[in-house]
Amino acid sequence: MDGRDKISDDLERRIDALAAHSSMTRAQIIEDALAHGRSLAWHEKWLAGVREGLAEADRGEFASEEEIASVLAKYGSV
Numbered sequence: 001m002d003g004r005d006k007i008s009d010d011l012e013r014r015i016d017a018l019a020a021h022s023s024m025t026r027a028q029i030i031e032d033a034l035a036h037g038r039s040l041a042w043h044e045k046w047l048a049g050v051r052e053g054l055a056e057a058d059r060g061e062f063a064s065e066e067e068i069a070s071v072l073a074k075y076g077s078v
Contacts, residue, residue, distance in 0.1 A: 014040050022047055 018040065019026045032038050056062075063071075 011040065014044070018043050018047065021051075 015026050015029055018024065018029050022029075022043075024032070029040075029043060032043075033040065
């Protein structure tokens with residue numbers, strides 16, 4: 001195998017970290033990036049958002065009924 005057949009050590013590390021902290025395998029992360037154009041940066045940002053949301057929930061920080069009503073009024077029911 002020559003150098004063109006291997007991705008960089010940084011990309012390997014990032015893929016491994018995403019796989020370790022999500023329900024996706026390395027292959028799924030790579031396939032998602034290729035098939036749907038989701039970069040590693042997108043995956044990393046998404047995972048950080050999920051972690052922050054879970055941390056907020058653990059702290060008991062939930063949206064109030066008024067906040068939910070405001071969002072529904074602005075964007076409508078889905």
